[in-house]
Amino acid sequence: MTSPTRFAFDTLSRGDVLPTVDLTITHDDVRAYLEATGEPAARWGERVPPVMLSALMLATLLGQVEIPAGVMHTGQEHESRRPVRIGEALTVTVTVSSYAVRRGALMAAFDAEARAGDEVVATSRASVLVPPPEGADTEGNAE
Amino acid sequence: MTAPTPAPTIEPVTRLIDQPRVDHYAVAARDPNPIHRETPEAYAGPFGRPVAHGMLVLALLSEAMTNACGExxxxxxxxxxxxxxxxxxxVEVTARATLRSESDGVATYDVMCEDAAGEALLTGTASVRLA
Known part of the structure; x- marks a missing residue:
């Protein structure tokens, strides 16, 4: 994965599109992932487990945005369009699909799209919540 | 060709998620957040100890769906x-899925991951096109 510029979380706004990042998943990557999750490896052969791709799409976001302390990953969506092969050259683009403050808590969602050339192979959405700091004003709402 | 009949329930997947597994996952999934590891941040955080990555818990659910639905x-x-x-x-996590509906060749399952006490860690839906 390439190393893009990192953005401060509090500078993001809804509609922002982060720079597209290259992603190629290797045999070693898949082996390490399956050893960690405990899933049997043999059945995957030359293919990438779908939720591994989702996790690495999320890692793309983590590599691009400085995530504040205390952030909670509250929800996740993922859709696979087709199997992804190990070694396939992908790109991942993350869009800030929502970003709002409610009673001091910051709620954001990030949509990620993985492409092989022009073809979308998977999409995902990660929802996060940053609780208000202790003693913060929790009355305001903003986007 | 007739679409295969979806299984009414999917064989659960149960696995212990311990600290070595979480540490290994942090590297494999490129998520080094200190709240998941044996760090001062984890022990000073709201839960008082390390928390497994949500995506690691979710991986068990995807494994169960792969077992049942294949490619x-x-x-x-x-x-x-x-x-x-x-x-x-x-934490010992069990991933479960129960058929909710089938329409136009798409099966939709209610899914959950629970701990050993039966407390829900994750809930939601999973859908798969059968043919």
Whole structure:
């Protein structure tokens, strides 16, 4: 994965599109992932487990945005369009699909799209919540 | 060709998520957040100890769907979940799925991951096109 510029979380706004990042998943990557999750490896052969791709799409976001302390990953969506092969050259683009403050808590969602050339192979959405700091004003709402 | 009949329930997957597994996952999934590891941040955080990555818990659910649906899960599977409570390490997690509906060749399952006490860690839906 390439190393893009990192953005401060509090500078993001809804509609922002982060720079597209290259992603190629290797045999070693898949082996390490399956050893960690405990899933049997043999059945995957030359293919990438779908939720591994989702996790690495999320890692793309983590590599691009400085995530504040205390952030909670509250929800996740993922859709696979087709199997992804190990070694396939992908790109991942993350869009800030929502970003709002409610009673001091910051709620954001990030949509990620993985492409092989022009073809979308998977999409995902990660929802996060940053609780208000202790003693913060929790009355305001903003986007 | 007739679409295969979806299984009414999917064989659960149960696995212990302990700290070595979480540490290994942090590297493999490129998520080094200190709240998941044996760090001062984890012990000073709201849960008082390390919390497993939500995506590691979710991986068990995807494994269960793969067991049941095979390549159909890769071709057109989708998930939509919310985490209900943190998976405090160590935790034995069981992923379950029960058929909710089938329409136009798409099976939709209610899914959950629970701890050994039966408390929900994650709930949501998973859909897969059968043919």
């Amino acid at each position: 159909a899960w890769e071709r057109g599977g989708s998930l939509k979940v919310r985490w209900r409570q943190p998976a405090l390490v160590p």
